[in-house]
Amino acid sequence: MKAILLSLFICLSTLSHADVFVVNDTGDADQCDQTTCTLRGAIKDAMRTLGTDTINFNIPADAVNQNYVSGGTGNGAFFYWIIQPTQELPEILGITIDGTSADSSPLGNPSIVIDGSLAGTGTNQDPMDGLTMRGNSTVKGLSFIYWDEAGLRIKAGANNIVTRSWFGLNMPYGLAAAPNHVGISYDASGNNSISGTLGFSGNVISGNTNFGIETSSESSGLGIYGNLIGTDPDGMIAVPNDSLGAYIRGLNHRIGNISIPLSGNVISGNISNGIQISGYPHDTDSGHVIEGNIIGLNRLADAEIPNQVGIYVQRGQGFTIHNNVIAGNNWYGINVSSEPKDILVTNNRIGVNFSGQPFSTGTGVKANGGATDLIIGPDNIIAHGNIGVSVGQQSTGSVRVQKNQIHDNFRIGIDLEVDGVTANDVGDFDAGPNRLQNYPDITAAQYDNNGNRISIELAVDSHPGASDYPITVDIYQADSGGEEGQTWLAATTFTEAHYLSGLPINRSLLADAPVSQGDLIVTTATDAAGRTSEFSPSFQLAGDADFAISCETTVFTTTSAMTCTIDCQADSINGWSEEPVLTCDNPDSQCVFLPSDTISFTQSTVPFTIKLGHQATSPGQYTTEVAATAQLQGGPVVRTEFLEIKQLAVSDYLFKDGFDGIVCQ
Template identity: 30%
Template sequence: MKFANNFEALETRTLCSVYSVTSEANSGPGSLREALTLSNNSVDVYDTIEFHLNGAPGQLFRIKPTTKLPTITDPVKITGATQRFYDGSPQVDIDGSLCTTAGANGLEISTSNSLIVGLAFANFAGGAGVRINGNSNGVHECYMGLRGYGAANANARGVYIAGGSGNVIGANGAYRGNVISGNAGSGVRVIGETASYNTIRGNLIGTNVYGRKPIGNGAQGVYVGSGVTGTFISGNTISGNAGNGIQISGGDHTTIKLNNIGLDRDGGGFVPNGANGIRIDNGGHHNTIGVLADPSAQNKIACNDQDGVCIVSGVANTIAANEIRDNGQLGIDLGNDGITPNDVGDADAGANTLLNAPTVVGAYWYGGTTQMHIAFTAAPSTTYTCNVFYNDAPNQHGLAEGGKTLATLALTTNAGGQYDGWIPSFVDAPNAFLSATLTDPAGNTSEFSNVVHVRNDATRIPTMTITDAIVIEGNRDTSDVFLTVRLSSPLPTRLKYHWTSVNGTAFHDQDFIGSGTGSIAAGQTTDVIRVRVVDDTVPEPQEFFGVVISPDQPALVDVTKFQSTVAILANDGWASPFDADRSIVVDLIA
């Protein structure tokens, strides 16, 4: 009898080894050094190193290696969360105060897919708490530069990513973020052209473990170096650092959103960084701070000693819909040289192309709506993104920043590169101070505009009138009648309007011709409309037609009667049924 070959291939399984750290000793059985050595030697096995040190509740343990610990060369999970009584705060310190190896790091990863969870790293004066050169590694729930009870004991740096992609420093799934504070240099440093698409998320960088008080890093909170691409920095509190909160020095395509920079973790208390909130230099390009059309993704960049955002060099750096306020100098500074004046034609070059900032000509509130008049010069026939911001007051220097994003609008220049118009109603904001920025299609964002106080004084509303008129038909083909449009007091901005002639007993084309546009210039009170009257040679009694005016911004007008009456008399005369100086009065918001 023959049997069919029905054997199935066995499933390939990878075994997992667990090594326990039970001793604080530098080496020997149960030590961290021994566990790392054993894990590195178990190639192709995903190992776990757990901590099970004997002690009382609340006891902190210190492992003080005398020489550099073995570099991690095989994937492993090293977790202090297994230590008895672990409550989310590290109970095991890896302390470099006795380490004699120059430049030693607390732990160094030179492989992929490894995790470090729930440990404190301190006193590695020549190195980082954790150094990574590999892909898809994670560092979670650790203290860098602090001991387990939160006191500062500096490393040279907190976390140092020297290469690799897909690494996550901070919150990820069930894991929470790190506290990276009190280090001599940067809190997190990412350098090297092979370092790409790494994530720094949900950490406290420069504060105490509660995110309330400063325990600053001695340089930047986060540093992203030249050639680094695609770094994602989100949901962190980056405050209290001696230098810039975030510095992008030649990096590109960095995304920065949902961070508190210069504030405590709740976004209310002041914990300033000693320089700028964010600085981009060394030609950093195509970096994004916030999300243009999504204020919910904003960063809060406030109370920093220098600028909120300083772009020293580089282009296509977008600053979008953030809360930027109460900084020591400018909200946004292009070129690191103070306010950049606008230029005719916007033809200059520099940081973010030195894109011209918009000018807020005026802002008015009436009846629950706010109108804002904006003008700017830029590239012709181009659509720009305009962010409009609400402020309680100008900053301490009387300059504009952007406290709250009110609107994101698309504004298009004419063929001459000019935009001059009113932004539609967007908020009930009496007594606010408004400002704006522009972003061009390439992603360059301007500095802030001037700041303008919303005018809210109904007692000084000017009236708008249009005169009536009488015209006598002559013996020529046509005659002109002139109507005056008048304001009782001048406005600080140009008032544009349309006018249309309408039939009465006289008819368009047969008895009169006319429609068009007009405007009253800022500071002026009158404009003149010319309407043409046709002599049709047909004997007729006196006739009437109307002229209706319509302001381009209806929200600025208390609409009543916008119509002038024009009487056409026959050649033999006619008695006027109204006084020649009669006018129709229309309220207009100042």
């Protein structure tokens, strides 16, 4: 319990409040009195008081403080002070240490440096950390360098905040490493944050010999917002952490938050993985959220600062990777290994930046283990890598890949077994990742501009013993290479009954994006257990599916009522398969259609006969409209033929030298 400090020291802001301590000396003595107040002394005295205390800095820039350094020139000139503890500083509880109170830098660089080079080494049981936070504390505007273990450790309690600080960077500009072993180590629970506003008040956690940030398996509730991890303070060049940018274990940690402006992190330039999730404890939904970050590019997302891997999911379950830019990384954008479960990867830009500018990424998303219920989609862009999505030979779970934009990858869009295109096999009984799910076989596909629709005929050769039914077939507009699904268009269902019938299904589907004649489409099949196939070979859309009717004779001449038998035909254009119904429109004529008034397109040309009964008694010109009407979901489609009957007076007929048409009476 903190006790009330009664002495009147320079550490006190007023005579009536013992809650503000002002450090005026860079030494490490345990002293905070009327003349000298060190950081160690201020912490110890603050821990003896009740309430929440603040430690500010007002260290003279004079020869007495030999660790005073000036940096910059002209309008950019500033001072900074180096404090070199000979052992770790006391733990803090309910204390704010505000290094910005000494801020002399117009660049916003920290002016108070906590240098562990004189503190020696610790042990596994008692690591040598720079400073430990135990709850309700804030560290602001400090720089931690050269600590044997963590520059800063958040060890217990809630409501700890770390902001505007540097971890592992040299002074004055942070362009090279001054490494701690770990920048920040987190072993607490509750509402804690390592945060700021990206580019303004976030932390810079770079240059450390192991991890930038690590969380323990017992930890929970850490928010990591608005930081630069692996770069310089401008976020434009690499100052790498020598292993991982962020090593995440425990529960319910959030890296970035799209609901808070500029709260995403830049996690780039790290020697190994930008983020690694190890998923302790086992068999528990971790609840992690990784969203709104730039991983592998600079702060402006216009140049590469690669990690080896953007995000590595070693193990764990029940978390989301959402709305990140993951591009420019050397090996993989996202690598899912070991035994993760229930992972949602959605709305990320993998291989491109916000504007769609391409950056090389080895493989967009790799699954190579026992991943189960790994859901990739909807709305990811996965482009310009070696492979878009690879599901490796060791993968025994299910990887669902649906409703993404996958395009312009060097080898293949979706690769099962990472061996190039896997051909379909009869019945789909082969074994491998995603059970080597067969892709759909397209036998016909047409564009129908009646509501921007696609008419498609397809089947999936997957025996019920090989795939879990029903199977969802997703249809995509192909990319420029004609091999990957760039734009999702529609989906339909292929059932076990369809498979057992041995017949393809025919569907007229409303496309979700504009399509036209000549477009290439590709498809995937995803069974009920979430196993997605590779993309099918592309199929070119024929023109609008349509039909027409025509008759051999359309003009007739008579002097009275008559009956004519007229030979006609209906033609299916580009695979039209809907059944039109025939009608006549003329009050003076009657039509009988043989063999039926319904046309069934069992072949591309279907003949039919009209028995036309003309009943008018007066001379004149009569037109009969023969209509064929097909009822579609988007409305009726009508195609017509016109029959013209010229009824002459007897006198005109007998003495006319000649006339067009045929006498039918």
